[in-house]
Amino acid sequence: MARFLTLPEAIAEFVHDGSSVALEGFTHLIPFAAGHEIIRQGRKNLHLIRMTPDLIYDQMIGMGCADRLTFSWGGNPGVGSLHRLRDAVENQWPKALALNEHTHAGMAAAYTAGAARLPFGMLRGYIGTDLTHVNPSIKSVRCPFTDEHLTAIPALNPDVTILHAQKADAKGNVLIEGITGAGREAALAADKLLVTVEEIVGDFPPLMNAVLLPHWLVSAVVHCPGGAYPSYAQGYYPRDNTFYLQWDGIARDRERFLAWMQNHVLQTADQREFLQLLHVEAMA
Amino acid sequence: MSAYSRDEMMTVAAARLLQDGQVCFVGIGLPSAACNLARLTHAPDLVLIYESGTIGTRPDVLPLSIGDGNLAETAGCVIPLPEVFSYLLQAGRIDVGFLGAAQIDKFGNLNSTVIGDYANPSTRLPGSGGACEIAAHAKTTFVMAKASPRSFVERLDFCTSAGFLGGNGERGNTAARGQGPMLVITDFGVLKPLPNQELAVAELFDGVDFAQAEKMVGWSLQRHACIEVIEPPTADELNILRALLHRTQAAHQTRVFPV
Numbered sequence: 001m002a003r004f005l006t007l008p009e010a011i012a013e014f015v016h017d018g019s020s021v022a023l024e025g026f027t028h029l030i031p032f033a034a035g036h037e038i039i040r041q042g043r044k045n046l047h048l049i050r051m052t053p054d055l056i057y058d059q060m061i062g063m064g065c066a067d068r069l070t071f072s073w074g075g076n077p078g079v080g081s082l083h084r085l086r087d088a089v090e091n092q093w094p095k096a097l098a099l100n101e102h103t104h105a106g107m108a109a110a111y112t113a114g115a116a117r118l119p120f121g122m123l124r125g126y127i128g129t130d131l132t133h134v135n136p137s138i139k140s141v142r143c144p145f146t147d148e149h150l151t152a153i154p155a156l157n158p159d160v161t162i163l164h165a166q167k168a169d170a171k172g173n174v175l176i177e178g179i180t181g182a183g184r185e186a187a188l189a190a191d192k193l194l195v196t197v198e199e200i201v202g203d204f205p206p207l208m209n210a211v212l213l214p215h216w217l218v219s220a221v222v223h224c225p226g227g228a229y230p231s232y233a234q235g236y237y238p239r240d241n242t243f244y245l246q247w248d249g250i251a252r253d254r255e256r257f258l259a260w261m262q263n264h265v266l267q268t269a270d271q272r273e274f275l276q277l278l279h280v281e282a283m284a
Numbered sequence: 285m286s287a288y289s290r291d292e293m294m295t296v297a298a299a300r301l302l303q304d305g306q307v308c309f310v311g312i313g314l315p316s317a318a319c320n321l322a323r324l325t326h327a328p329d330l331v332l333i334y335e336s337g338t339i340g341t342r343p344d345v346l347p348l349s350i351g352d353g354n355l356a357e358t359a360g361c362v363i364p365l366p367e368v369f370s371y372l373l374q375a376g377r378i379d380v381g382f383l384g385a386a387q388i389d390k391f392g393n394l395n396s397t398v399i400g401d402y403a404n405p406s407t408r409l410p411g412s413g414g415a416c417e418i419a420a421h422a423k424t425t426f427v428m429a430k431a432s433p434r435s436f437v438e439r440l441d442f443c444t445s446a447g448f449l450g451g452n453g454e455r456g457n458t459a460a461r462g463q464g465p466m467l468v469i470t471d472f473g474v475l476k477p478l479p480n481q482e483l484a485v486a487e488l489f490d491g492v493d494f495a496q497a498e499k500m501v502g503w504s505l506q507r508h509a510c511i512e513v514i515e516p517p518t519a520d521e522l523n524i525l526r527a528l529l530h531r532t533q534a535a536h537q538t539r540v541f542p543v
Contacts, residue, residue, distance in 0.1 A: 026336050026365055027351025051365075052413070075410030077349035078312050082410075089408040101397075104335060105373065105417040108366035124374050127420040127460045128393070128446025131412065134402045149459070178356045179336045181365045226542035234353050237542035241348040245536075279541045 002172025002218035007196065007270065010220050011037045014160045014192050020047035022158040022190060023056060026181025027077060028234060031164040031196055032056050033227035033271035039063050040266060049158050051107050051182060055230065055247050058082040059265070061097060062257055070100040070156065072107040079244055083251040093254065101135055106153045111182050113155035114189030120152040160219075161190035164228045165212065166235060168197045169204050172215035177207075178234030184212050193217060196224040198236050226275050243278075288517050290430075290471040293489050295321060295525060296517040298382075298428055298469045306379040307331040309418050312350050314428045315382035318469075320346060321525050333372065335414040337363045345535040346528065354535075369414070373421050376461050381422025383415050387440050388429055390482050390503045392447025392465030394419065395440040402442060412444050419445035420460040424467075431470040433502035448481035455481070472497040473514060478506060487512045 005013070015021055015038055023031045035056040038046075047068040048057050055076065060066055062084030074085050088097040102110065109121030122141065132138045141152045163183050167175040174195050176183065187193050195213070200223050204211065227233075230243035250260045268274040288296075291314070298318035302308060304327035310319045320343065323330045331340050336351030340360030347355050356362050363371075372378060385394035386409050396415055400406035419425055425447075429435060447465045448455050455464050465483070468475040473488035484506035485497055490513055498505045517525075 027349045028336070028353070028356070071411070073410050073413030074408075077351075078347070081408075086408045090405060101411055103412040103416040104365070104414040105369035108369050112366050123370070123417075124459050124461075125417050125420070127416070127458050128443060128449050128455070129412070129416050130397070130402070130443045131416070178353070179338065179351045179362055181336065181351070184364060185366055229542050232353055233542070234356060238353050238540055239349065240539055240541075241352070241536040242539050244348065275541060282539060282541070 002168070002215045003220045004172070005220045005222055007033060007037045007222045007224055008041070010194050010222050011041055014194050014219065015043055017043055018045045019159040020049060022049040022156070022161040022186045024050060024161060024163055024181060024183045024186040025228065025231065026051065026179055026183070027239070028179040028181065028232060029164045029176065029183070029228050030054055030056055030231035031162045031227060032229060032231065033224045034162045034164070034194070034196055035060055036265045036271065036274065039065060039261070049156060051104060052077070053082060053085055055082070055244065058084040058251055059261065061085055061088050062094070062251070063261060064094040066097060068098040068100065070102070072102045072104045076244060076248060079248050083248070084257060087254070100137065101131060102153065103131065106138070106151070107156070108182050108185070110153045110156040111185035111189050114157045115185045118155055120154055122150050122152055125151045156189055158186070158190045160192040160194060161186045162194045162196070163187055164196045164233070166197065166233055167199050167201055167204065168195065168221045170200070170202055172218045172221045173204065173211050174213040174218055174221070175204055175207070175210050176212040177210050180212060187213055188217065192219040194220050194222065196222045196227040198225050198227070198233050224271055226271050229275060288522055292517060292522060292525060294428065294469055294471055296521045297474065297489070297514050298426065299325065301426065301467060301469070302327050302330055302380065305329050307333065307377065309333050309335070309373065309378045309381045309422055311382055311384055312347070313384055315384060316346050317525070317529070318428065319382060320528060321521070324524050324528065325521060333368065333378065335365065335368055337365050337368050339363060345532040348536055369417060373417055376421060376423070378422040379424065381418035381425045381462070383418060383425060383427050383445065384429055385427065385444070387435055387437050388427060388468065389437055389440050389447070391449060391451045392427060392468060392477070392483055393440055393443050393449065394427065394445040394447065395442045397442040397444045399441050415445045419447065419465070420462060422462045424463050425465045427465050427468045429468065429470055431472060431500040433500070436501040436503065438503045448477065451481040453481070472500055476508065478508070482506060484508050485511055487514050489514050490516050
C-alpha cells in the first residue's frame with residue numbers, strides 16, 4: 001500500500017540536491033504543484049528529465065534548480081520559446097545547463113527500456129539528423145538476425161518520477177483518464193514514484209484499464225487539488241491557454257520573471273494559495 | 285470573392301492536398317489549421333493523429349498545444365505516446381506527416397533546433413520533438429513554411445530532420461521508410477522535387493510570378509517545366525476557415541480556475 005504524505009513532506013523525502021527527477025505528463029497532468037514545491041525547498045543541481053520541459057521546467061531552470069536537462073522538445077506549445085531555457089542555453093543565466101537532447105521517439109524508447117530495466121532503448125530513428133553529432137549517447141547496434149543497424153539510446157532511470165493524476169483510491173491505486181503521454185513508462189523507469197492527485201476516493205468503479213499504476217508500485221500519494229494547473233486535469237479543469245500565452249511576456253525578462261516567481265511561488269505556501277492569488281489577479 | 289491573406293491561401297492550398305481517408309500526423313500551427321479545414325470540407329474521414337496519442341480526433345476548435353483536452357474528448361481513442369511513435373509511425377502506418385521548420389534547404393532537410401552553433405547558439409529553438417522520425421517514416425511528408433532568404437537557406441545551421449539529404453537518391457540508402465518531402469507549401473506556392481530531388485517551383489498562387497518567388501528563397505531557385513496556377517480560395521473554404529479560427533480565438537480566451 002502506498003503512503004499518503006503532504007507535498008512538503010514528499011518533496012523533502014524524495015527529491016534531493018543532485019537527484020535525477022522526471023516530472024512527466026504530456027501537456028495534460030503536468031505536476032506543477034510538485035515543481036513549485038521543489039523550487040520553494042530550494043533544490044539545486046538537479047538533472048531534470050521531461051520530453052517537453054514546458055513552463056514548469058522553464059521556472060525551475062530560471063530559479064537555478066538544474067544543472068542538466070534531458071528533453072526532446074523545449075518550447076511553449078503553440079506560443080513560442082521557453083525564454084528561461086533559452087537564456088540558460090544561450091547566456092548561461094542563471095547558470096550553465098548541460099543538454100542531453102533527443103527526439104520524442106528516442107526518449108519514449110529510453111523510458112520504455114528504463115521501465116523494463118533493459119540497458120538501452122532501440123528504434124529506427126535519428127536518421128540523417130545532426131543530433132547524433134552533438135549527443136554522444138546516441139549510438140547504433142546491429143540486429144543479430146537481419147544485420148540491420150538500429151539506433152540505441154541509454155535507458156532512462158530517474159531517481160524519482162513525479163506524476164499528477166485524477167484519482168487515487170484508499171490504497172493508493174492511481175487512475176488516469178485522457179492523454180497519458182509517456183507517464184506510465186517514466187513512472188515504471190524510476191527508483192521512486194510520487195503521485196499527486198486531484199481526489200482520493202474510497203473505491204474506484206470497475207474501470208480496470210484506467211488504473212495506470214497499482215498501489216504497490218507507488219511510493220507515495222499526495223492529495224493536491226488543482227496540482228496540474230496551468231496544464232489541466234481532464235474532467236476537472238481545462239488547460240489555461242491564456243496563462244500559457246501570458247507566460248511568454250513574464251518569462252522574457254529576467255527581472256519580471258524573478259519578481260513573478262517571488263510573488264506567486266516563493267511567497268505562497270501551497271498550490272491552493274497560488275491558485276487563489278492567480279484567480280484574484282485574473283478578476284482584477 | 286473576398287480578399288484573402290497569404291496565410292489563408294497557404295492553409296487552403298495545403299488542405300486541398302489531403303485526400304479523404306488518409307491517416308495524417310499533425311503538427312501545431314498552420315498544419316493543424318490545414319488538416320482540420322480539409323476535414324471540415326472535402327475530407328470528412330481524414331484520420332488526424334496528434335503526437336499526444338489522440339487518434340482520429342475531430343476538434344471543434346484548434347488546439348493551442350499538441351495535447352489540449354478537446355483533442356482527447358473528440359478522439360476515436362487515446363493511446364500512450366510511446367505507441368504512437370513505435371506502433372504507428374515506425375511501423376509505417378502514417379500516410380502524411382505534416383511539418384514546419386525554422387529553416388529548410390533545397391533538398392527539404394529541416395532545422396528546428398538552433399540558429400548558430402549548437403554549443404553556443406544565437407537562438408535556441410525547441411528542437412525535434414516528433415519531427416525527426418515523422419520526416420523519416422511517414423509515407424510522405426508535407427512541409428509548411430513561410431519563405432524568406434533567412435528561412436529558405438543554402439545551408440542549414442543544423443539538420444534536425446532529414447529530407448532528401450544531399451539529393452540524387454541519398455535518402456534511399458538510409459533506414460527511412462517514407463519517401464520524404466514530396467510537397468513544400470509556402471507563401472508563394474508549392475515546391476516539388478525534381479528528378480535529382482532538388483525542390484523546385486511546381487505551382488504558384490494566383491498573382492505571384494516566378495521572379496517574386498526567386499527573391500524569397502536563399503538558394504538559386506529552380507522551376508518545373510510546367511508551373512500550374514493555384515486557384516484562389518473559394519468563398520466556402522474561406523468562410524469555414526475563418527469560422528474555425530474565430531471559434532478557436534474565443535475558446536482560448538475562456539479561463540476556468542480549478543478549486
